[in-house]
Amino acid sequence: MDWELNTLLNELKQGKEVTNQLMKHLHPPSSHQTRQALLHKILCSYDKALSILNSNGFLVETNPTAAAFDVSDKKDVFKRRKTSSGWTEQLRLCSAKSLDNPLDDGYCWRKYGQKAILGSNFPRGYYRCTHRHSQGCLAIKQVQRSDNDPTNFEVKYRGRHTCNQASHFAATIVPVPTESKEKGNHSRKRPFQLEQKQKQKVQHVFSSLESGLVVKTEDLDNREQIFPSFSFPVESEQVKNGLFAEALMENDIMGNLSPAFMSPATSESNYFSVSPCHMGSFESDLTDIMSDPTSVTNSPIGDLDISSLDKLEFDPSFPFDNPEFFS
DNA sequence: AAGATTTGACCATT
DNA sequence: AATGGTCAAATCTT
Numbered sequence: 576m577d578w579e580l581n582t583l584l585n586e587l588k589q590g591k592e593v594t595n596q597l598m599k600h601l602h603p604p605s606s607h608q609t610r611q612a613l614l615h616k617i618l619c620s621y622d623k624a625l626s627i628l629n630s631n632g633f634l635v636e637t638n639p640t641a642a643a644f645d646v647s648d649k650k651d652v653f654k655r656r657k658t659s660s661g662w663t664e665q666l667r668l669c670s671a672k673s674l675d676n677p678l679d680d681g682y683c684w685r686k687y688g689q690k691a692i693l694g695s696n697f698p699r700g701y702y703r704c705t706h707r708h709s710q711g712c713l714a715i716k717q718v719q720r721s722d723n724d725p726t727n728f729e730v731k732y733r734g735r736h737t738c739n740q741a742s743h744f745a746a747t748i749v750p751v752p753t754e755s756k757e758k759g760n761h762s763r764k765r766p767f768q769l770e771q772k773q774k775q776k777v778q779h780v781f782s783s784l785e786s787g788l789v790v791k792t793e794d795l796d797n798r799e800q801i802f803p804s805f806s807f808p809v810e811s812e813q814v815k816n817g818l819f820a821e822a823l824m825e826n827d828i829m830g831n832l833s834p835a836f837m838s839p840a841t842s843e844s845n846y847f848s849v850s851p852c853h854m855g856s857f858e859s860d861l862t863d864i865m866s867d868p869t870s871v872t873n874s875p876i877g878d879l880d881i882s883s884l885d886k887l888e889f890d891p892s893f894p895f896d897n898p899e900f901f902s
Numbered sequence: 903a904a905g906a907t908t909t910g911a912c913c914a915t916t
Numbered sequence: 917a918a919t920g921g922t923c924a925a926a927t928c929t930t
Binding site for chain 3: 687688690691692693699701703717
Binding site: 685686687688689705 | 905906907908909
């Protein structure tokens with residue numbers, strides 16, 4: 576627990592520090608290699624920090640490749656709260672337009688049900704971790720399109736991933752989405768070879784996007800808006816047309832990217848995938864602490880805004896040892 | 903053929 | 917009885 580917090584803070588601090596160094600190198604501009612090395616270092620730090628958050632239940636989403644270009648639109652919202660059952664629950668609003676798809680958060684989910692919900696225009700989808708049986712992972716999530724804004728999805732997460740999805744994230748290439756399978760077209764060319772599951776996933780993303788762009792917005796309850804997530808929207812049409820130029824270019828610029836940055840989940844969904852080495856490694860209640868309104872600011876940690884990182888400080892007086900915060 | 907999704911049935915809770 | 921969550925057979929996709 577302490578170790579995780581320290582690591583998290585250290586990584587964030589280091590990210591900030593290295594970014595400052597980079598800033599100096601930009602005035603006047605230094606060698607390309609130097610900048611590249613610094614960028615890589617920054618990204619690794621954020622990678623680790625975010626992985627820690629992820630491993631504790633935060634599905635911190637981002638599109639690292641787009642981050643450098645657009646950090647303005649932070650539509651997506653995370654809220655975490657405790658359920659009466661004591662389960663941790665993550666509530667998330669996300670915009671379909673931001674390519675941030677509720678069906679794709681970097682994890683592999685398997686749909687096991689769908690139910691019409693009273694008073695809701697859209698059915699609620701029930702998903703559980705694909706590795707439920709193979710690895711006994713009990714993580715589940717519910718996805719429901721917002722009534723008021725069908726471009727938004729409300730996603731509830733329950734349970735933590737105890738599975739190791741490392742293999743899922745590893746050794747994949749930036750995918751190019753294919754046609755929606757729900758539309759019955761499966762014959763699009765794919766410039767890149769994708770793993771089977773990835774192809775399905777990509778299709779899913781875009782089928783949802785297509786079907787998602789129908790009505791308009793709602794906000795759940797702002798009171799508990801705790802953790803605005805990373806959101807680096809990419810025009811869905813762009814992506815659908817396979818225009819990954821920016822992403823590819825960015826990858827090129829970055830050169831040596833961390834595994835997470837190479838993950839398909841990242842590039843196709845704006846999610847910051849979890850580093851394999853951290854998957855399911857932590858069983859602390861960091862996320863619960865983080866989700867408590869008293870323990871975290873509303874600063875979006877995901878916009879890579881250095882100044883906002885300053886606000887991401889744990890309250891030193893926060894009663895981490897107080898059992899009541901974990902009950 | 904294997905794995906994922908769909909969807910009506912079933913179950914638990916209120 | 918109504919509602920939400922899960923199961924599981926049928927179906928679909930690859």
